[in-house]
Amino acid sequence: MKNKIIIYQLFNRLFGNLNSNKKFYGTIEENGCGKFNHITSELLREIYSLGVTHIWYTGVLEHATMTDYSSHEIQCDNPQVVKGRAGSPYAIKDYFDVDPDLSENVNERLKEFESLVHRTHDEGMKVIIDFVPNHVSRQYKSDVKPSGFYDLGANDDTSVGFSINNNFYYIPHENFKFQSNESQINICGKGSEYEEFPAKATGNNVFHSSPCESDWYDTVKLNYGIDYFNNSKKYFEPVPDTWLKMRDILLYWSGKKIDGFRCDMAEMVPVEFWQWVIQEIKSEYPEIKFIAESYNPSLYEDLIFTGGFDYLYDKVGLYDSIRALICGWGNVHDVLQRREQILLYQEHMLTFLENHDEQRIASNEFAGNPFFAVPGMVLSAALYKGPVMIYSGQETGELGSENAGAAQNTGRTTIFDYFSMNRFNIWYQNVINKNELNDDNILNLRNFYKRLLNICNESHALACGDFITAQILNKDAFAFYRKSEQQTLLIAVNFSRTERVKFCFDKPEGVVTFRTAFDILSGGREVLTKDKIEFDLAQSDAAIYEFYE
Numbered sequence: 104m105k106n107k108i109i110i111y112q113l114f115n116r117l118f119g120n121l122n123s124n125k126k127f128y129g130t131i132e133e134n135g136c137g138k139f140n141h142i143t144s145e146l147l148r149e150i151y152s153l154g155v156t157h158i159w160y161t162g163v164l165e166h167a168t169m170t171d172y173s174s175h176e177i178q179c180d181n182p183q184v185v186k187g188r189a190g191s192p193y194a195i196k197d198y199f200d201v202d203p204d205l206s207e208n209v210n211e212r213l214k215e216f217e218s219l220v221h222r223t224h225d226e227g228m229k230v231i232i233d234f235v236p237n238h239v240s241r242q243y244k245s246d247v248k249p250s251g252f253y254d255l256g257a258n259d260d261t262s263v264g265f266s267i268n269n270n271f272y273y274i275p276h277e278n279f280k281f282q283s284n285e286s287q288i289n290i291c292g293k294g295s296e297y298e299e300f301p302a303k304a305t306g307n308n309v310f311h312s313s314p315c316e317s318d319w320y321d322t323v324k325l326n327y328g329i330d331y332f333n334n335s336k337k338y339f340e341p342v343p344d345t346w347l348k349m350r351d352i353l354l355y356w357s358g359k360k361i362d363g364f365r366c367d368m369a370e371m372v373p374v375e376f377w378q379w380v381i382q383e384i385k386s387e388y389p390e391i392k393f394i395a396e397s398y399n400p401s402l403y404e405d406l407i408f409t410g411g412f413d414y415l416y417d418k419v420g421l422y423d424s425i426r427a428l429i430c431g432w433g434n435v436h437d438v439l440q441r442r443e444q445i446l447l448y449q450e451h452m453l454t455f456l457e458n459h460d461e462q463r464i465a466s467n468e469f470a471g472n473p474f475f476a477v478p479g480m481v482l483s484a485a486l487y488k489g490p491v492m493i494y495s496g497q498e499t500g501e502l503g504s505e506n507a508g509a510a511q512n513t514g515r516t517t518i519f520d521y522f523s524m525n526r527f528n529i530w531y532q533n534v535i536n537k538n539e540l541n542d543d544n545i546l547n548l549r550n551f552y553k554r555l556l557n558i559c560n561e562s563h564a565l566a567c568g569d570f571i572t573a574q575i576l577n578k579d580a581f582a583f584y585r586k587s588e589q590q591t592l593l594i595a596v597n598f599s600r601t602e603r604v605k606f607c608f609d610k611p612e613g614v615v616t617f618r619t620a621f622d623i624l625s626g627g628r629e630v631l632t633k634d635k636i637e638f639d640l641a642q643s644d645a646a647i648y649e650f651y652e
Contacts (some may be wrong), residue, residue, distance in 0.1 A: 143222075
């Protein structure tokens with residue numbers, strides 16, 4: 104049976120950190136940090152029990168930070184160009200190393216990560232890590248690069264803005280002039296004056312020497328052979344030096360038994376590079392998956408059919424339309440329209456309701472209650488043939504609305520600060536202490552995700568089946584079939600927070616020839632299907648009926 108891919112995004116810095124201090128801009132000593140070794144086989148089995156097939160370990164690669172590891176021969180970063188005390192996991196400063204924050208023994212950090220990969224595989228799941236191809240930290244320096252490998256920028260001609268042989272873009276004859284975040288400096292300290300001459304272009308395509316605070320000021324843009332100073336003219340032959348270095352980085356991690364790469368801001372890198380490098384990697388490691396973070400629908404077909412990506416985020420489209428329904432201003436017709444728009448490649452679309460960039464469902468900035476998202480999560484998981492993802496803490500109703508430092512009261516769990524997750528840690532402590540979970544809200548929410556994701560994982564209809572609209576009841580409620588040769592499912596959702604709805608419709612000819620249907624999501628509701636299908640659905644509820652003879 105073909106199963107849907109179920110991805111569990113796990114932010115390593117948070118997972119397993121039971122320190123509850125949560126000091127504003129706290130240090131690692133004050134606020135603590137999750138470690139690779141905190142992710143034990145027992146905890147991995149709990150994740151596997153959710154129906155998970157892949158774990159995306161987020162924030163693995165070494166990145167810029169204010170924490171001093173110079174005693175371990177790791178270069179310090181200037182705090183003026185670090186975002187948050189812990190730093191952004193997307194400001195990579197060594198592509199060949201892992202974040203020392205995540206190790207119990209810094210000198211054994213890579214071995215500790217390799218052991219985690221081994222444990223994950225032993226528990227029946229595959230491993231995804233980030234590949235950040237568009238930008239690196241301003242002070243990139245690999246301390247553990249393989250023999251014969253030159254650092255990014257080591258051989259650049261810094262007298263010109265662009266050269267096909269350069270890894271970076273430069274603003275010749277100008278100093279970098281960013282004014283750091285004053286509130287961060289007041290708490291964390293400024294350090295020595297940061298100097299960068301000539302200035303490098305900033306990661307979010309800022310091709311001048313003075314990025315602002317809203318820019319990705321802690322990163323520099325990588326050069327893939329596009330001359331942005333000259334009408335974006337492309338120079339892809341001979342193969343640019345950056346392409347070769349990125350290929351070798353991907354091969355390095357593939358050799359460590361990584362099963363997939365989530366490629367950060369893939370649309371900011373030329374599709375010609377992806378076409379070349381994905382073929383290069385898959386020629387040696389054919390089973391590896393590539394997932395693109397992309398927010399430009401006009402590029403989706405190119406990234407899939409030319410670039411060679413296995414899966415793409417469906418943020419601009421399905422996520423946005425489902426979120427609108429959860430929050431009370433959407434329309435189910437928008438969801439159906441989105442499905443029609445991506446019909447040719449819907450099996451390549453990765454769906455989700457949370458990730459590290461998005462606001463937590465339970466936050467006041469989103470739904471305010473994690474159970475309001477039940478129909479949205481069912482729809483996200485069941486509408487397409489492609490993978491579905493949840494973010495660690497989503498299954499326990501994490502709020503993400505705390506003032507951590509660089510991330511302040513945004514409804515997101517911070518990725519820039521040393522911090523911990525309140526509701527998730529209630530569950531975590533019960534697992535490691537082998538206690539019964541006595542918080543009914545957490546227990547019920549996690550059981551919902553366990554039922555839903557295991558249905559997805561085991562369902563032939565959801566992995567391979569056709570989509571057939573059954574009934575559109577109103578702007579908040581509709582039902583549809585997913586039908587394969589082996590299975591027929593009827594999925595119904597009601598997004599209304601105030602109105603219970605009643606579905607009543609004829610069985611489409613040739614679709615359902617069965618007599619009885621059970622709601623496998625709730626584990627109990629039954630409908631008789633002799634002539635018509637009739638059932639009620641409560642507010643903010645969903646059902647998945649499987650049909651039997």
